[in-house]
Amino acid sequence: MKPAASMEPLLHRMPFLQGLLPINAAQLPHDVVAGITLAALGIPEVMGYTKIAGTPTVTGLYTILLPLVAFAFFGASRQLVVAADSATAAILAGMLTAVAAVGSKEYVGLTSTVALMVAVMLVIARVFRLGFLADFLARSALIGFLTGVGVQVAAGEFAGLLGLPKAGHGPIMQVVSVFQRIAETNTPTAALAIAVLAVIVGCKRFAPRAPGALIAVIGSIVASAMFGFSSHGIAVTGDVPGGLPSLFLPPMHTNAINQVLATAASCFIVIIAQSAATARAYANRYNEKGDDNADIIGLAAANAAAALTGTFVVNGSPTKTEMVDEAGGRTQVAHLTTAAIVLLVLLFLTKPLGFLPAAVLSAIVFMIGVKLIDVKGMGELYRMQKDEFVVALLTAGVVVFVDVMHGILAAVVLSLIAHARHSYRLRTRVLTRGPADRWLAHHVAPNLLAAPGIVVYRFEADLFYANAGRFTEEVLKVVTEASPPLRWIVVDATEIYNIDYTAGKTLVQLGSELDKRGVGIAAVALATGVRHQIERYQALRARGAHREIFATVDAAVDTLRDLAPTPSTSEAGSAPASGTKPA
Known part of the structure; x- marks a missing residue:
């Protein structure tokens, strides 16, 4: 036993594998089960995020392949799940459309370039030990920002639920445009979307551990293949390329470099704040020592892996981290298990994904948006700290009525103003x-x-x-x-x-x-x-x-x-x- 004891301090000093080692044999089965659960719940979710980000469906799967492995190897948190996230996906869609058409080859290349720039920014942050920057985005501003993103995401999918093309600029006009065209609703698509929403909400209400989104995805794929949904006017995903993602360096679009850097900086701020807050919360829950700066390296490695595999920015995800925790996962072994399952899906199961109705992804993304609208958090702020409620409300309003980039700026500026007010206010x-x-x-x-x-x-x-x-x-x-x-x-x-x-x-x-x-x-x-x-x-x-x-x-x-x-x-x-x- 003496050699094992002497190894433990060495493991703590290692700059990598901190989220994996030492491996607890008794915990291992629980981590594997949690990894399977994350795959079941996370795969439909990340596919939905591609609709928000405006990238091909398969890129969602790429976000929970090599990025998960990279963070497990270089990150310090034993619980944090790093994958596609609705907030950063919304930032991409909100900012890159100014320089490229959504879904175009140039646009997809830009999303990978942004991921690479985010990785560079994170490395710089680690060199200068800037992990403390996470403390300067107030939780109230983050609640407001995510609530605004939720409204934006849900409103953006309202048309897809009814089989209508998206129209209108901004969440309010998108909803208004749907009501103006309500007579053009594709009835089969709307019926399918309502059925999917019923399955997701029903599972959450009556069987919380059941993967409602996965059940809806599998059920709709089977029904689509059997009854030929595409021939009945229901749009489907179409061919999803299988196999491993190609490794390549994203193109440097010099003509769009300013927009790329601005987008990367916005993503960087959200990643630093959200990932650190999530990692700290779970480290405190299990009395473990967190290391923000080591996690920054893990996040940099994960975003570099995303960039090199042609996908978009990844972030520490509170929802996926909670999925793993609820399923009993306590180390990055769970995340490696998820990556292994995603690898199997990419190698053998992408063909069935081509039958997936687009309305199903719209319904999943719509529910993601609704879940991001933090009514409970906003209500708690209103009851307990009305000045911070105003900060959250203003941040959400900027996201909804202006855009995500200015929402990020508002969150940062309002956080600093709130900090200054607390320091200035005499007690x-x-x-x-x-x-x-x-x-x-x-x-x-x-x-x-x-x-x-x-x-x-x-x-x-x-x-x-x-x-x-x-x-x-x-x-x-x-x-x-x-x-x-x-x-x-x-x-x-x-x-x-x-x-x-x-x-x-x-x-x-x-x-x-x-x-x-x-x-x-x-x-x-x-x-x-x-x-x-x-x-x-x-x-x-x-x-x-x-x-x-x-x-x-x-x-x-x-x-x-x-x-x-x-x-x-x-x-x-x-x-x-x-x-x-x-x-």
């Missing part, structure tokens, strides 16, 4: 003594004293250029409105972990202003807080002024209770009080 308190000498926190108001002539003012946020002015205003307001006049203001800085240059200079100016009013200033700052920053900026240092840094609020109040602040003109060189540290 401040004044402290007074309560029963048993406990400190009680109150909203800031005049004449709430910790001791006669002393106010303890607590600032519960980092002090930086955006809120330093408000900090000063509130302190001076407390001093100005006090009756009788204050002798000391004690700033409790134990919740401040950073002071930038602007804030440091503001503290110096505040000290000078308080000097003029005959009010002394002291601070409470622990060694783990910003004590060294206060000292570095000399924020409490002034010639002849009595200013100190205390370790606790009690120490500050007890020392200053009987001490009057001496004007700087008459107290040059005064020694600090006993038991305190001079600033």
